[in-house]
Structures are given as structure tokens and as C-alpha cells.
Amino acid sequence: MSFVSLEFFVLFSVTVPLYFMVPSKLRIAYLLVISCVFYSVGSISYLLLLFLSTTVDYFLARVMAPAQEPRRRTYLILSLAVNLGTLGAFKYFDFFARSVNSLHLPVIIGELSWLMPIGLSFYTFAKIGYIVDVYRGRQKPEENFALFAAFVSFFPNLAAGPIERAGHLIPQLRSLKSFDENRLTHSLMLILLGLFKKVVIADHLAIYVNQVFNQPYQYSGLVLLTAVIFLSFQIYTDFSGYTDIARGIALLFGIELFQNFRQPYFALTVQDFWRRWHMSLTNWIREFLFFPLARFLLKATNRRYPRVAEASTYLIVMTLIGLWHGANWTFVIWGMLHGLYMVIETLSNMLHIRVFPTHRWGMIAKGVFVFSLVSFAWIFFRANSLSDVGYIVSHMFHFAAQDDSLRQSFQIYLSRFNSIELEILVCFGLILGTMVLDWIESKWGLVALIQRTPLLVRWAIYYTAIVSIYLAMSSVTSSQQFIYFQF
Amino acid sequence: MKRYIRRIIVFALFLPLILEVSVRLFLPQQLLRLDNYFVSDDGLGRVPAPNMDTRVNTGEGEVRYITNERGDRIGHESSGTASLRILALGDSFLQALQVNYEETMTARTESLLAMSLGKTVKIDNTGSANFDSPQYSILMQRRLAQEDYDMVLVFFYSGNDFVEERRDYYEAQKPSQRVFRFPPQALTWNAIRRDILIPAADFLESQSHFFSLIKLQSSSLMNRLGVTGHSLPAPLLRKSAASKMWSVTGAILNDIKQEGTKHNIPVIIVLLPTIYAVELDKLSALIDQYGLTVDDIDLQQPSRAMISYAQQYGLDIVDLTGAFRESYLANHSRLFGRVDSHFTPAGHELAANTLTPYLLTILKGQH
Numbered sequence: 075m076s077f078v079s080l081e082f083f084v085l086f087s088v089t090v091p092l093y094f095m096v097p098s099k100l101r102i103a104y105l106l107v108i109s110c111v112f113y114s115v116g117s118i119s120y121l122l123l124l125f126l127s128t129t130v131d132y133f134l135a136r137v138m139a140p141a142q143e144p145r146r147r148t149y150l151i152l153s154l155a156v157n158l159g160t161l162g163a164f165k166y167f168d169f170f171a172r173s174v175n176s177l178h179l180p181v182i183i184g185e186l187s188w189l190m191p192i193g194l195s196f197y198t199f200a201k202i203g204y205i206v207d208v209y210r211g212r213q214k215p216e217e218n219f220a221l222f223a224a225f226v227s228f229f230p231n232l233a234a235g236p237i238e239r240a241g242h243l244i245p246q247l248r249s250l251k252s253f254d255e256n257r258l259t260h261s262l263m264l265i266l267l268g269l270f271k272k273v274v275i276a277d278h279l280a281i282y283v284n285q286v287f288n289q290p291y292q293y294s295g296l297v298l299l300t301a302v303i304f305l306s307f308q309i310y311t312d313f314s315g316y317t318d319i320a321r322g323i324a325l326l327f328g329i330e331l332f333q334n335f336r337q338p339y340f341a342l343t344v345q346d347f348w349r350r351w352h353m354s355l356t357n358w359i360r361e362f363l364f365f366p367l368a369r370f371l372l373k374a375t376n377r378r379y380p381r382v383a384e385a386s387t388y389l390i391v392m393t394l395i396g397l398w399h400g401a402n403w404t405f406v407i408w409g410m411l412h413g414l415y416m417v418i419e420t421l422s423n424m425l426h427i428r429v430f431p432t433h434r435w436g437m438i439a440k441g442v443f444v445f446s447l448v449s450f451a452w453i454f455f456r457a458n459s460l461s462d463v464g465y466i467v468s469h470m471f472h473f474a475a476q477d478d479s480l481r482q483s484f485q486i487y488l489s490r491f492n493s494i495e496l497e498i499l500v501c502f503g504l505i506l507g508t509m510v511l512d513w514i515e516s517k518w519g520l521v522a523l524i525q526r527t528p529l530l531v532r533w534a535i536y537y538t539a540i541v542s543i544y545l546a547m548s549s550v551t552s553s554q555q556f557i558y559f560q561f
Numbered sequence: 562m563k564r565y566i567r568r569i570i571v572f573a574l575f576l577p578l579i580l581e582v583s584v585r586l587f588l589p590q591q592l593l594r595l596d597n598y599f600v601s602d603d604g605l606g607r608v609p610a611p612n613m614d615t616r617v618n619t620g621e622g623e624v625r626y627i628t629n630e631r632g633d634r635i636g637h638e639s640s641g642t643a644s645l646r647i648l649a650l651g652d653s654f655l656q657a658l659q660v661n662y663e664e665t666m667t668a669r670t671e672s673l674l675a676m677s678l679g680k681t682v683k684i685d686n687t688g689s690a691n692f693d694s695p696q697y698s699i700l701m702q703r704r705l706a707q708e709d710y711d712m713v714l715v716f717f718y719s720g721n722d723f724v725e726e727r728r729d730y731y732e733a734q735k736p737s738q739r740v741f742r743f744p745p746q747a748l749t750w751n752a753i754r755r756d757i758l759i760p761a762a763d764f765l766e767s768q769s770h771f772f773s774l775i776k777l778q779s780s781s782l783m784n785r786l787g788v789t790g791h792s793l794p795a796p797l798l799r800k801s802a803a804s805k806m807w808s809v810t811g812a813i814l815n816d817i818k819q820e821g822t823k824h825n826i827p828v829i830i831v832l833l834p835t836i837y838a839v840e841l842d843k844l845s846a847l848i849d850q851y852g853l854t855v856d857d858i859d860l861q862q863p864s865r866a867m868i869s870y871a872q873q874y875g876l877d878i879v880d881l882t883g884a885f886r887e888s889y890l891a892n893h894s895r896l897f898g899r900v901d902s903h904f905t906p907a908g909h910e911l912a913a914n915t916l917t918p919y920l921l922t923i924l925k926g927q928h
Contacts (some may be wrong), residue, residue, distance in 0.1 A: 255565045485893040541583040
């Protein structure tokens with residue numbers, strides 16, 4: 075269920091106050107029940123899948139911990155097979171079948187056409203992280219099934235992360251905190267910030283992005299370029315907005331989820347971008363995929379070609395990250411492109427190639443360059459097909475003199491003020507606002523800064539945010555689902 | 562803790578006021594009480610009030626609203642005589658309280674025809690909000706018995722002009738009288754609702770933009786939860802395929818045509834599209850809002866019905882849906898209002914431009 079829906083608001087308003095009235099011993103059970111309720115609205119059949127896969131991992135972890143090798147490894151492989159098998163069947167089988175069938179081989183593979191359960195990619199990774207940690211002896215197998223099930227199905231981060239680690243979330247669930255007014259204020263501020271990013275910024279930009287990306291052949295030049303820039307900020311504010319809401323909701327229950335973003339568009343290298351973007355995924359990938367793969371490749375080459383091993387690891391891992399995001403060649407190429415950026419960065423570091431001067435403006439230019447690379451890659455992420463990508467890339471720099479198409483393209487926004495100039499100003503103002511919010515966050519911490527301001531200023535900020543969110547929710551022509559829900 | 566709760570209460574108390582101001586500024590709602598613009602009519606229920614000269618704002622900006630002694634919408638310079646007279650029948654889309662008379666499709670068509678034919682043309686705009694197709698038939702009989710016309714145009718709105726019942730008579734409607742009484746006459750739920758809640762809601766609805774918006778939003782939530790029966794226009798729902806509205810409406814339109822034939826004048830049916838058939842993003846928002854799927858919708862149903870009427874009864878039909886959709890797709894033209902989703906001036910202009918060549922062909926064919 076989307077956080078930005080009336081159903082969620084109604085359920086949330088009922089279940090959260092009740093939580094603080096439930097005796098502390100029963101709170102974990104209550105949390106589990108409401109997580110199931112939130113997950114099952116609209117897709118009750120997938121709750122069974124979640125329950126079954128959680129039960130399998132719970133028991134496998136319990137029998138694995140005291141077992142000896144090679145039995146331990148067998149349990150690990152069994153768990154990985156169940157988790158990756160489920161993910162593969164729901165998410166990748168049809169993609170695989172379509173790709174094989176497109177080769178026109180004598181064999182035709184039938185498609186399953188199963189709808190992917192919401193959050194499958196996220197909770198599968200959380201469970202794999204748990205089982206591998208138990209295998210490595212870094213995590214004790216959880217004895218309390220309700221607690222383990224609550225860790226897997228905790229509703230704020232179930233649908234789209236952050237991908238939590240058992241060592242971080244289970245201890246917090248074990249010692250749930252009682253009501254605290256400061257925490258309530260902090261969590262409501264995070265929710266408000268997240269809603270603002272999602273509803274006011276992302277959904278507004280999405281109108282333009284959807285218009286252009288769904289019919290790219292009608293546009294060229296500045297319109298395509300503007301759509302690509304808007305897309306970069308739409309994806310960021312959509313996903314980071316979701317994360318802020320998830321973190322805010324979790325904080326209401328006294329749970330601190332991982333931070334998922336740290337001003338990614340301030341990154342000065344693509345590698346730096348990935349240290350700031352979807353951090354819970356990159357940390358997971360680094361620990362469970364990047365390092366093991368890098369070690370394997372180094373060993374396989376007898377440590378003779380460390381740079382080749384590093385470059386290969388980047389390419390393989392980023393391709394897999396692309397595939398994790400979606401079963402489509404556009405996502406695969408998006409991942410590969412990021413891998414390629416990282417390989418080039420590694421090579422240029424190795425050869426001491428410095429394109430940008432090290433003074434302030436040089437750094438700004440470098441940041442803009444990295445943003446351009448990332449934005450270029452987003453085209454693959456968002457386009458409906460590779461032919462659309464081809465068109466956008468080949469036409470986005472076709473500029474014509476006295477071209478009024480950019481101004482005309484903002485017609486879709488026309489509100490009661492009937493001023494295209496105003497609509498253009500609003501869109502670019504929202505982008506600038508996003509950067510300012512990030513800048514404040516990096517300097518002082520946004521929530522902390524607001525909490526330090528005088529009451530009246532604070533209230534003015536709250537009122538402005540609430541009014542903007544309400545008006546945006548009331549006027550948006552079509553409400554947008556969170557982008558990362560599809561993964 | 563007490564201080565904290567007190568602050569939350571104060572904060573919450575100011576919020577509706579701030580939202581009211583903001584909604585008024587950025588998302589104004591329609592506060593118009595239509596009762597003021599209509600009078601009771603024995604036979605048609607209610608009709609536009611005669612001899613009005615006032616200003617109306619349905620949320621799309623203020624317009625001048627003038628009616629003649631019969632309640633027909635006219636412009637401030639309208640003349641009564643013309644060598645070509647056309648009777649226009651329709652509902653709120655024809656009455657067009659959202660635009661000035663000179664911007665309406667009838668006024669524009671009038672001048673386009675006059676320019677092309679080189680003679681004076683007068684289209685009597687009898688449009689009345691809440692009219693249905695049976696009322697078009699009743700009014701047409703009434704007018705043709707009183708005056709001579711050269712043509713009849715029926716502006717048929719595909720959203721709600723398909724009806725399931727043929728009627729020859731509408732009882733005169735009286736404006737509702739709701740009085741606020743405190744204390745209520747009895748301490749029962751019905752009495753409290755009648756004496757306090759409904760009059761208070763009426764008052765807020767006529768004064769508060771925020772209340773109107775909340776009411777609109779809550780009605781969609783209630784609908785999704787299955788509490789109320791609000792829904793998408795029935796002619797657009799696939800489940801309406803077997804409804805008797807298609808055959809009943811066809812028969813009514815045939816009656817209208819026969820009446821024209823009796824007076825030896827052509828009758829042209831102009832099919833006006835809904836916003837959902839034109840702006841597909843609006844449709845998808847509504848599908849989400851009502852918890853429907855794309856398969857529940859059949860946008861072509863009204864147009865198909867018209868084609869079948871044309872074949873069955875030999876009706877002359879001009880379907881504006883295609884022209885509106887093309888214009889929207891090509892230029893994102895704002896053909897429907899954002900607050901009040903009737904036609905904008907651009908919508909009226911497009912309708913007139915699409916309709917006029919067709920009328921010219923018929924009129925020239927007559928001579």
C-alpha cells in the first residue's frame with residue numbers, strides 16, 4: 075500500500091495510536107499484525123509467500139547455526155536457492171524467456187506472467203543478508219519467530235527499503251521504546267519532509283517526465299534535455315521522499331532505519347555517487363557481492379592483474395545492480411553504464427589524469443559533470459524501450475533557433491494562473507529547492523536546524539509544508555506510484 | 562506532555578484557516594448556488610431565469626450572464642431578428658456559465674455561419690444545467706409550436722444525456738429550504754442532521770472553498786470504500802453495455818428528429834465529449850480514484866451508440882470527440898476547465914470550428 079494514499083492515512087491514523095496502548099509485551103505481535111495488514115491490502119495472496127519464505131529462513135538459520143561444515147554450507151545454499159529462486163521466478167523468468175525466445179531457437183520457453191509481489195527484491199535481500207550473517211557467525215539465529223517475522227515484514231521498509239540488516243533492526247525490535255514527544259516530533263518532521271519531496275516535487279516533475287518519455291518522438295532538443303534533468307530530480311526526490319517517510323514512520327515506533335541517501339547529486343565521482351545513493355543497497359552489495367567477487371577474481375588471476383579484477387568486478391556488480399532494479403535490457407545497460415563510468419574513473423586515477431582543476435569552481439564543474447553522467451544513465455532507467463533511448467540520445471542536442479517548443483511543452487502544467495512562465499519558474503524552483511534542502515542537510519541537518527528555530531518560524535515551515543502537500547495532492551492530474559515500488 | 566498536547570491543538574486549530582486561504586488562492590472551488598439562476602417550470606422542472614444581467618463565477622473566472630425574456634442566454638449586443646434562425650437545445654455545456662456569451666460555441670457558430678453565408682444568423686441558446694434529453698424534446702415541441710426555425714441543434718453531452726426513462730413531463734422544482742435551528746427540534750440523530758448538520762454543511766459549501774474541496778475528496782473515498790454511489794459517467798462504463806439507456810435515448814432522439822420533420826426543418830445532434838474521453842490522464846486518475854481498472858471503461862460506447870442511431874433512425878450526428886482528442890494530443894489544448902470541467906473558451910472555439918463546416922454543407926444543400 076502506498077504511503078501516499080487515503081487508505082494508508084486512515085489505517086495509519088488508527089493503528090499507530092493503538093500501538094502505544096498495547097501492553098509492551100504484546101507490541102511486537104501487534105507490530106507484526108499491522109505489518110501484515112498493511113502488506114495484505116490489495117495483495118493478500120503475497121502475504122502467504124512472505125510468510126512461507128520467512129518460515130523457511132527462520133528454520134534454516136536455526137538448524138544452520140549449530141551444524142558443522144559441509145552441512146552448514148548445504149543449508150546456506152538451500153536458503154539462497156529458495157530466496158533467489160523465488161525472486162528469479164517472479165521477477166526474471168519472463169525476461170529470460172522473452173530474451174531466449176527472441177533468438178528464434180527451436181525451443182520456445184513459455185512465460186509465467188506472474189505479478190511480482192511488492193517489496194520482493196527488498197525483503198529477499200534482507201533475508202539473504204541475515205542468513206549469510208548467521209552462516210558467517212556474525213549474527214545469532216533469532217529464536218523468537220514473531221521477532222524474526224517482524225524484522226522481515228516491518229511495514230515501513232517492506233515495500234521499498236531501506237534494506238535493513240538483522241544486526242541493526244532485530245535488537246531495536248527486541249527492546250521497543252515507549253512514547254516520547256521529541257521522537258514523535260522528529261518522526262512527523264521526517265514524514266512531512268518525505269511527503270513534500272514525493273508529492274510536491276517528484277509528482278510535479280513526473281507530469282512533464284511522463285509526458286515526454288511516453289511519447290519521446292514528438293519532442294527534440296531542449297524539451298528532451300529538460301525532461302532528462304527533471305527525471306534525475308524526480309527519481310531522487312521520489313525515492314528519497316519514500317525513504318524519509320519510511321524512516322519517519324519507523325521512528326514513531328522507536329525504530330531507526332538506515333539512512334539511504336546522502337546528497338547524491340553533490341558527488342564528485344560516480345563511485346562517490348554510489349556511496350551516497352541507495353546506501354542500504356550499495357552497502358549490502360559491497361559486503362555480499364563486491365568484496366567476495368573481487369577476492370574471487372584476484373585469486374583466479376593469482377593477483378597478477380589487480381586492476382583488471384577491480385574493473386571486472388565493477389562491471390559485473392553494476393550490471394547485476396541494474397538487473398536487480400528491473401528485468402529489462404534498459405536496466406541492464408543502465409547498470410553497465412555505471413560500471414563503465416567506474417572503470418574509467420579507476421583507470422584515470424591510475425594514470426593520474428586530472429581533467430578538472432582542484433579549486434572551488436573546478437570542483438563545481440566536476441560535480442556538474444558527474445551529474446550529467448548520472449542523468450544520461452537515467453535515460454536508460456526510465457525509457458520504455460531501447461529504441462526510445464536511441465531517439466532521445468540522438469535528438470536531445472538538436473537545438474533550433476527561435477524554437478518555442480520548450481515553452482509550449484509546459485502547457486500541460488497550466489493552472490488557474492494561466493501563465494507558462496510561472497509554471498516554468500515553479501518547476502525549476504522545485505529543482506533548486508531540492509538542491510537547497512540537500513545543502514542545508516549537508517551543512518546542519520535539516521530536521522535539527524528546524525528544531526532549533528523559534529516556534530513561530532517552525533510553525534510557518536510546518537504550515538507551508540502541509541499546505542503545499544495538500545494542494546499538490548489535490549491538484550495533481552494523476553497521482554504517481556513510488557518509482558521504487560516496482561522493484 | 563500537557564504543554565505538548567496544547568501546542569498540537571493550537572496548531573491544528575489554525576490549520577483549517579490557513580488551508581482555506583491557500584485553497585482560495587491556488588485551487589478555488591465552485592461555490593455557486595445554482596438555485597439563484599433558475600426558476601420553476603411546469604413541464605420542464607426548472608429553466609434558466611428570464612431577464613437576468615449578472616456576473617457568475619463557477620471557478621473559472623467571472624463572466625457576464627445575460628438572459629432574455631424567455632431565459633435564453635444572450636450577449637449584451639444580441640439582436641432579436643435574423644434571416645436564419647436556429648434553435649439550440651442542451652444542458653450546462655450549452656448554457657456555458659464558465660465563459661462569456663461571445664465565447665460560447667453558439668455565439669461563435671453564429672458569427673462563422675453569418676460570415677460564410679453572408680446573412681444574419683441567430684442561434685437561440687436555450688441551454689439549461691441539469692436538462693436531460695427528454696427535456697430537449699419537450700422544449701423543442703414547445704418552441705416549434707411558438708416560433709419558426711430553420712434548423713435545430715441538439716448539443717448532446719455524452720456524460721449524462723443518455724437516460725433510462727422517457728418522460729413527457731417534469732414537475733416544477735422548488736428551491737430547497739433549509740433552516741439552521743439551534744437547539745434542534747429533538748435530540749435524535751435525524752433532527753440534529755436536519756436542523757444543524759445539513760444547514761451548516763450548506764452554509765460551508767456556499768462559503769468555504771476548503772470545505773467544498775474536502776467534500777469532493779471525501780466523496781471519492783466514500784465511493785472507493787463502497788459507502789456512496791458516486792461513480793464515473795455511466796455511458797463510459799463497460800458494464801453499462803446492456804443498459805436500456807441506449808435504446809431509450811435513441812428513441813428520444815428519434816422523437817426529436819420526427820418533430821423536426823413535422824416542421825420540415827433539419828435536426829442535427831452534436832455529441833459533446835466528456836473530459837475523460839479527451840484527457841486520458843484525467844481518466845487514469847479517476848480510475849485510480851474509484852478503484853476501477855482500464856477494462857471497466859469503454860470510452861467509445863457513446864460514439865458507437867450515436868453511429869447506431871444514425872443507421873437506425875437516419876439522424877444527422879456530429880461527434881466532436883475525435884476533434885477534441887486530436888487537439889489535446891497535438892497541443893495539450895486546455896479544452897476543459899480545471900475547476901469547473903465544462904468547456905473553456907478554447908473548447909467552445911474548437912466545437913464551433915468543427916461544427917460550422919458541417920452545418921454549412923447542410924444549409925447549402927437545402928438551397
